[in-house]
Amino acid sequence: MEERSRVKKPDTMIKFQLMPGIYYVIRPMEYEDIPQVAQIDREAFPGEWVFRSQSAYKQDLDNPSVRYVVACKGRHVPESERQAMQKVPWFKRLFSYGRHLNTSEDIVGFSGFWMMVGEAHIIAIGVRNGYRQLGIGEGLLIATIELAQILNAHVVTLEVRASNVIAQELYRKYGFQVVGRRLKYYSSDGEDAIIMSTDNITSLPFQASFQQLKKDHAQMHPELFAQVR
Numbered sequence: 177m178e179e180r181s182r183v184k185k186p187d188t189m190i191k192f193q194l195m196p197g198i199y200y201v202i203r204p205m206e207y208e209d210i211p212q213v214a215q216i217d218r219e220a221f222p223g224e225w226v227f228r229s230q231s232a233y234k235q236d237l238d239n240p241s242v243r244y245v246v247a248c249k250g251r252h253v254p255e256s257e258r259q260a261m262q263k264v265p266w267f268k269r270l271f272s273y274g275r276h277l278n279t280s281e282d283i284v285g286f287s288g289f290w291m292m293v294g295e296a297h298i299i300a301i302g303v304r305n306g307y308r309q310l311g312i313g314e315g316l317l318i319a320t321i322e323l324a325q326i327l328n329a330h331v332v333t334l335e336v337r338a339s340n341v342i343a344q345e346l347y348r349k350y351g352f353q354v355v356g357r358r359l360k361y362y363s364s365d366g367e368d369a370i371i372m373s374t375d376n377i378t379s380l381p382f383q384a385s386f387q388q389l390k391k392d393h394a395q396m397h398p399e400l401f402a403q404v405r
């Protein structure tokens with residue numbers, strides 16, 4: 177299969193700031209992100225992550241029907257530091273100084289989905305412990321829905337553990353409704369999965385509600401800003 181660049185894809189990017197000096201960017205996942213994503217996966221989905229091994233992630237990134245985005249924590253570079261950087265010779269910036277500025281990019285969450293005939297099926301959304309309830313999971317869902325729209329999806333669907341009320345709350349907030357149940361879906365413990373689905377995401381009512389939710393998300397986190405490519 178032809179390898180695609182993960183960097184240049186015209187995907188959705190949301191950029192926001194949660195606290196002074198720290199910013200978070202949601203961007204397409206790259207190969208280098210796999211170890212951190214796999215770690216969050218293990219943490220967020222104990223018992224299930226074995227199905228998404230590091231090699232499975234690599235296969236997914238090579239699969240044009242599968243898309244992953246990650247939320248990264250970075251450090252805001254103060255203007256003084258930016259100006260100082262300009263004085264450093266370009267070759268030093270390239271090989272050392274610039275690299276130093278990029279080392280603080282930690283991944284704090286991820287989301288993935290696969291596309292099949294107009295349907296975007298969410299594989300997983302996970303946020304690192306200690307970074308939950310900050311709006312990052314919601315930001316990842318917003319990015320996922322926007323990316324699904326760009327890829328001409330009509331609906332977004334998923335399976336979620338029957339007991340996972342936190343995730344179900346998040347999905348309900350974005351118009352997902354329960355459309356079915358898969359009995360004993362999770363082989364690790366035999367728990368049922370709830371199947372949830374949106375209405376047509378291109379419809380006016382969905383769009384009106386989605387745009388409002390996006391605005392609300394930005395307002396609830398006034399220090400955050402969203403920039404969608």
Ligand SMILES: CC(C)(COP(=O)(O)OP(=O)(O)OC[C@H]1O[C@@H](n2cnc3c(N)ncnc32)[C@H](O)[C@@H]1OP(=O)(O)O)[C@@H](O)C(=O)NCCC(=O)NCCS
Nearest residue numbers: 220300301302303308309310311312313314342343345346
């Ligand atoms: C589900 C998950 C991704 C949510 O991420 P998060 O960053 O903590 O969520 P946010 O802060 O963006 O919250 C967004 C919405 O999620 C719901 N939510 C989040 N935490 C909640 C909690 N503790 N109780 C109830 N609802 C909650 C709410 O609807 C919330 O909206 P609100 O702030 O208007 O109430 C995160 O809890 C997680 O990684 N869980 C483990 C993995 C998992 O279960 N993934 C989903 C199955 S695919």
